Structures are given as structure tokens and as C-alpha cells.
Amino acid sequence: MSGGSASALGINGLGRIGKLTLWHHVARGHYPRIVVNLAPATVRKHGTGFDLPIALSILAATSQVPRTALAGAAAVGELALDGRVLPVAGTLAHAVGAVRRGAPLVGPSECRDAVGSVSGLAFHGASALSEFRHGLPALTPTPSASLMRDRGTVDMQEVAGQAAGKRVLEISAVGELNVLLVGPPGGGKTMLARRLPSILPLLDPCEALETAVIHSVAGLDERRALSGQRPFRAPHHTTSTAGLVGGGTPPRPGEASLAHNGVLFLDELAEFGPAALQALRQPIEDGEVRLVRAEGRVTYPARFTLVTAMNPCPCGFFGDSERDTCRCPESLVARYRARVGGPLRDPAASAASAPRSRRGGSA
Numbered sequence: 210m211s212g213g214s215a216s217a218l219g220i221n222g223l224g225r226i227g228k229l230t231l232w233h234h235v236a237r238g239h240y241p242r243i244v245v246n247l248a249p250a251t252v253r254k255h256g257t258g259f260d261l262p263i264a265l266s267i268l269a270a271t272s273q274v275p276r277t278a279l280a281g282a283a284a285v286g287e288l289a290l291d292g293r294v295l296p297v298a299g300t301l302a303h304a305v306g307a308v309r310r311g312a313p314l315v316g317p318s319e320c321r322d323a324v325g326s327v328s329g330l331a332f333h334g335a336s337a338l339s340e341f342r343h344g345l346p347a348l349t350p351t352p353s354a355s356l357m358r359d360r361g362t363v364d365m366q367e368v369a370g371q372a373a374g375k376r377v378l379e380i381s382a383v384g385e386l387n388v389l390l391v392g393p394p395g396g397g398k399t400m401l402a403r404r405l406p407s408i409l410p411l412l413d414p415c416e417a418l419e420t421a422v423i424h425s426v427a428g429l430d431e432r433r434a435l436s437g438q439r440p441f442r443a444p445h446h447t448t449s450t451a452g453l454v455g456g457g458t459p460p461r462p463g464e465a466s467l468a469h470n471g472v473l474f475l476d477e478l479a480e481f482g483p484a485a486l487q488a489l490r491q492p493i494e495d496g497e498v499r500l501v502r503a504e505g506r507v508t509y510p511a512r513f514t515l516v517t518a519m520n521p522c523p524c525g526f527f528g529d530s531e532r533d534t535c536r537c538p539e540s541l542v543a544r545y546r547a548r549v550g551g552p553l554r555d556p557a558a559s560a561a562s563a564p565r566s567r568r569g570g571s572a
Contacts, residue, residue, distance in 0.1 A: 243267060253504055255459050258297040261286035261315065264338060278344030282333070283307040284315040292338040296320050301425035304330050305418070313345075321349050323425070326418055326435050365404040374401045382408045387493070387515040389478075393529040398518035402474045403441065405516060409472075411437035416470045419510065423469055427462045440471030440513075446480035454488045454498050455509055465492045466509040478519040479548040486550065489515075519549070 245263055247254050262284040268274040285303040287295040296317040304324040307314040314324065318334035325332075334349035335341065368375060374390065378401060381388045388405075390398040412420060412434065420440060421431035434440065444453060444464040455463035465473060475481060492498050492511035500507045521527040522542045526535040537545075 253459070256297060256299075257287035257295075258285045258299065258303070260288040261294060261338075264288060265315070265341060268341060274341050275344050281312050282315050282345065283310065283312045286315075286317045286335075288338060294318070294335050294337060298428035299426045300324065301327070301418075301431055302422050304332070305422060313348075315345060318349060323421070323431055323435070326414075326421065363404050364407045366407075368397070368400065368404060371397050371401060374398075378402075378405050379408065381405070381514060381516075385514060388517070390516070390518040391521055392518075393520060393527075393532070394525045399474075399476055402472070402476075402516045402518060403443075405472050405514070406439040406441050409439050409514075412439060412470060420470045423462050423466055423509065427467060429467070440468050441474065442468040442471070443474040443476060446475075446477045448481070448485065450482070450485045450488045453485045454492060454511075455500055455507075458502075458504075460500050460502065460507045462509045463498065465489060465511040465513065466498055468513040469510050471513055473513045473515050475515070475517045478517040479545055483548070483550070517549075521546075 245266070247259070265274070265279055265284055269276045269279050283303065283306070285297060285300055287297050289295055294317045296319050300316055300320045301323050303316070304314055304327040308327055308329050313331035313333055315333045315335065316324070318336045321332060321334050324330055332349050333345045333347070335346045340346045365375060365378070374397065377388060377390075380386060382405065388402075390402065392398055417435050417437055421434040424431045424434055424440075442464045448464065451457055451463065453463050454465050455461060478486075492513075493515060496510065496512040498509045498511045500509070522535055522537040523545050524535055524537055526532050527537060527542060529535065
């Protein structure tokens with residue numbers, strides 16, 4: 210902190226709303242000028258999760274709370290204009306980091322259920338900044354176990370018929386093999402793929418936490434992963450390369466990482482962009498995504514079962530015994546199938562033709 214003639218709060222990398230919030234609640238009237246330094250300078254800072262730790266640092270530096278009470282503690286949380294402590298994306302990742310450092314974590318009370326899945330964590334939850342007047346709030350009780358184990362709402366037992374397709378998915382589930390489903394519209398490809406997680410074993414505690422951390426970083430609800438459900442991600446065929454494997458500023462996990470320990474389903478495979486499909490080669494082979502940018506490198510886990518589905522031709526009815534309406538020239542069919550490169554087809558160790566079923570679901 211440094212003195213000055215103008216009342217101001219200077220924080221590199223913090224948004225204007227965050228600055229106003231901190232100044233209103235913790236810095237106003239104590240010092241004419243406060244400068245907060247976020248180190249190391251080589252790491253770009255982003256997000257509102259810095260609000261609470263900066264506020265607590267100022268409170269301790271201005272003797273508004275005992276410094277010894279905050280010594281060695283980690284903190285994360287956003288501050289609203291009325292002083293409420295709000296959850297932020299990635300709180301679960303901060304909890305894991307705090308345990309590794311052997312430090313207690315201070316954060317929003319709303320996150321107690323999620324961080325309760327982190328073994329050995331001492332969590333101090335707060336709903337408002339005013340609760341820190343006399344030091345850290347009391348330890349917040351967290352559940353000793355994750356949420357109730359749940360397989361989800363769809364089940365392979367609901368599928369009538371489709372013996373060949375179900376057999377292929379059973380082989381895939383046992384051998385962790387990728388699957389390519391080919392058949393006309395209405396053949397049940399999507400219906401079968403959505404039920405693959407129901408015949409996979411539930412996530413074990415380590416897998417559940419690992420998957421939930423990725424979803425937390427992406428700002429998604431991590432409760433399904435913590436309950437043991439394996440992720441099922443089905444991105445649209447217009448999804449960009451960054452959306453599929455990750456990217457952006459700041460970098461975020463893509464669909465491949467969000468499907469970690471679960472199933473990634475690519476419907477209408479031939480309609481995906483070639484660049485997006487080729488970007489999946491590394492995750493399929495290595496089980497992770499490595500993003501290299503000017504600002505640094507990020508590695509996201511991406512071990513998943515890849516299930517793909519496509520029509521046999523552009524119109525979808527090539528070889529359909531019930532609707533012999535395909536008029537696609539052989540050259541057009543060949544070009545259509547060539548959109549899926551060999552390197553992506555090769556890992557699909559299992560393949561199944563999904564003919565139309567009178568009792569099956571829609572594809």
C-alpha cells in the first residue's frame with residue numbers, strides 16, 4: 210500500500226465493478242490510496258475469483274481483521290456490490306489446490322456441497338464479507354461423501370430390438386473401444402449412443418472428482434459427475450475446433466475434455482469440419498489436449514469413448530431395404546464418406562450398421 214493525495218484503489222487486472230465493490234466495503238476511508246500487486250507478473254490474471262482474497266488482504270493490512278486469522282489460508286470468491294460472497298467457476302479446482310498445499314480454503318457457503326467431495330479439506334464458508342470482522346468464519350460442515358450415486362435417466366434396457374447395435378455397444382463398454390454407427394435416419398443410432406453410459410460402470414471417487422473439476426473450471430454443474438454419472442457430450446456438427454478440443458481467451462476446456470471419463474458422441478460425423486475432426490486425433494491417441502498459445506501452455510485431460518454416427522450417403526437411404534429411394538451417384542457417396550479421414554476412422558475398432566427398426570427410436 211502506498212499513500213497519495215487521491216482516494217483510489219489500483220488493482221492490475223481487476224474489473225471496474227470489482228474495484229468499486231472492494232473500495233466500498235473494505236478500503237473507503239482508511240487509506241487515500243491502495244495498490245494491490247498480483248504476482249507473478251508473467252501469469253495473466255482473469256476472473257472475479259480474486260475479489261474475496263484481495264478484500265481479505267486489504268482488511269488484514271488495514272487491521273480491520275486479525276492478520277493471524279488469515280495466515281496461510283487460501284481464498285476464492287466474487288463480491289457483489291452489497292458484500293455478498295458469490296461462487297465462481299473453478300471453485301472445486303481451488304479446493305484441490307488448497308489440500309495439496311495443506312491450507313484451509315475460504316469461499317462462498319454455497320459451494321460447501323461441491324467442495325465436500327475433496328478429502329482432507331478444511332473449508333470456511335461465508336455468505337457475506339461482514340462475517341470476517343472477527344477473523345475467519347467457523348469451519349463449515351461439508352458432506353463426508355459425494356452426492357447419492359445415480360446412473361441417470363436413460364437406460365439401455367429401454368431399447369426394444371436393435372440386437373446388433375446393443376451387442377456392439379456392449380463390446381465397446383467392456384473393451385473401451387470407439388464405435389462408428391452407420392445407418393439411415395430413424396435407425397436408432399442416437400438412441401443407442403445416448404444409452405451407452407448406462408452400461409458403463411459408475412465413476413469411482415477419483416474419477417468423479419477429476420471429472421467434476423473439469424466441469425467446475427468450465428462453469429458447469431459438477432453434481433452429476435460427483436454422483437458417479439459418466440459424462441455424455443453430444444456437440445452439434447457446426448461446433449468449431451476450439452469448441453471441440455478447447456481454446457479461447459482465457460483457454461477453456463472443450464467438448465473432448467468435458468467428456469473425460471465418459472462418452473463423446475459425434476452425430477452426423479461427415480458434416481463436421483475437417484479441421485475439427487483432425488484436431489481430435491491427439492486426444493484419441495494420448496488421452497489429453499495440449500493447447501499452446503502465446504500466453505502459455507494448458508493441458509486438459511481427455512480420455513473418452515468416442516461414438517460416431519453417420520448416414521450411408523447424403524440422402525441417408527443408401528441400402529435401406531424399406532425405402533429404396535436413394536438416387537445418389539456412387540461418386541457422390543464416395544466423396545461423402547471420404548469426408549471422414551482415415552486417421553479418424555481407424556481408431557473406431559467397432560462398427561455397426563443400424564438399419565431402420567419398427568420398434569426403435571429415432572436417430
